[in-house]
Amino acid sequence: MGETVETVTGPIAIGQLGKTLVHEHFAFGYPGFSGDISLGAFDFQEALRVGISVAESVMAHGVKTVVDPTPNECGRNPELLQKISTETGLQIICATGYYYEGEGATPYFKFRQGLGTAEEDIYEMFIKEITDGIGTTGIKPGIIKLASSKDQITGYEKMFFKAAARVHKETGISILTHTQEGTMGPDQAKLLVEDGVNPQSIIIGHMCGNTDAAYHLKTLEWGVNIGFDRFGIQGLVGAPYDKERLITLIGLLNSGYEKQIMLSHDTVNYWMGRPPVLPEQVEKIMANWQPVYLFEEIIPKLKVAGISDETIAILFEENPKKLFLSKSSVKA
Numbered sequence: 295m296g297e298t299v300e301t302v303t304g305p306i307a308i309g310q311l312g313k314t315l316v317h318e319h320f321a322f323g324y325p326g327f328s329g330d331i332s333l334g335a336f337d338f339q340e341a342l343r344v345g346i347s348v349a350e351s352v353m354a355h356g357v358k359t360v361v362d363p364t365p366n367e368c369g370r371n372p373e374l375l376q377k378i379s380t381e382t383g384l385q386i387i388c389a390t391g392y393y394y395e396g397e398g399a400t401p402y403f404k405f406r407q408g409l410g411t412a413e414e415d416i417y418e419m420f421i422k423e424i425t426d427g428i429g430t431t432g433i434k435p436g437i438i439k440l441a442s443s444k445d446q447i448t449g450y451e452k453m454f455f456k457a458a459a460r461v462h463k464e465t466g467i468s469i470l471t472h473t474q475e476g477t478m479g480p481d482q483a484k485l486l487v488e489d490g491v492n493p494q495s496i497i498i499g500h501m502c503g504n505t506d507a508a509y510h511l512k513t514l515e516w517g518v519n520i521g522f523d524r525f526g527i528q529g530l531v532g533a534p535y536d537k538e539r540l541i542t543l544i545g546l547l548n549s550g551y552e553k554q555i556m557l558s559h560d561t562v563n564y565w566m567g568r569p570p571v572l573p574e575q576v577e578k579i580m581a582n583w584q585p586v587y588l589f590e591e592i593i594p595k596l597k598v599a600g601i602s603d604e605t606i607a608i609l610f611e612e613n614p615k616k617l618f619l620s621k622s623s624v625k626a
């Protein structure tokens with residue numbers, strides 16, 4: 295089969311990936327959601343119903359694969375993803391990893407950090423899931439998820455970066471990140487590349503949280519990929535407006551960086567715990583936060599700006615392939 299990547303239904307050839315959305319959540323919950331069980335209990339059947347409808351809607355736009363990088367402690371549910379995949383035929387890649395210090399569930403590994411074993415423990419967790427699957431499901435993650443805070447990569451977060459670099463070097467697995475409020479993109483790239491990670495195997499996420507071209511160039515210089523992966527998120531979590539994202543994106547595409555950019559929405563399609571109630575004003579500007587928004591609204595705008603179909607195919611098809619292909623540099 296040649297080079298393969300793990301999906302929630304097993305390995306597929308890289309060539310089978312097709313049009314890919316690199317960052318969407320079928321289900322997500324902020325850690326702590328499980329305590330709100332009386333009002334926000336997880337409804338597997340409802341999450342499945344929503345997930346199937348989302349899968350069908352993106353497949354209608356030609357999407358073959360979705361990467362769902364939900365962190366382990368944010369409600370990651372490989373069996374739900376597997377069921378969505380088998381019901382619809384959409385290929386789904388899940389992740390192994392923990393969220394950033396401010397919004398993750400930190401006490402478990404902080405306790406072990408105090409004991410001095412955490413980095414090794416995290417390394418073992420990654421290797422175990424990649425080799426044998428998540429828990430008893432047999433479902434293997436196809437990517438490692440990392441995350442950092444606003445304006446810093448904390449000591450807690452660095453343990454995950456270090457462990458991930460080591461695992462990447464041993465297994466070839468790719469790495470996808472969360473940056474907070476448009477900060478630390480260049481620093482994440484530097485940390486991983488200097489630790490020996492193949493730049494082509496890295497996607498620095500949420501880069502569209504920053505509209506400063508210099509910030510992007512300083513990240514791209516490391517040879518890594520970047521995600522303009524929050525289209526539709528406006529007026530929340532420190533995000534810029536889509537029209538600003540578009541200006542930055544078009545500038546980078548016109549400067550020849552199309553081989554290092556991927557697009558997505560970072561949608562949450564089913565909230566674990568009670569769904570959030572947004573203020574009316576925010577609700578209005580967030581109305582486009584849907585997994586087909588890129589295809590319905592953003593791509594037409596890119597075309598009007600002179601971006602070719604060929605470039606758009608590079609963003610959605612060629613680049614995801616290369617992100618997962620770079621395994622080839624690792625010899626078993």
Ligand SMILES: [Zn+2]
Pocket residue numbers: 317319363560
């Ligand atoms: Zn996300």
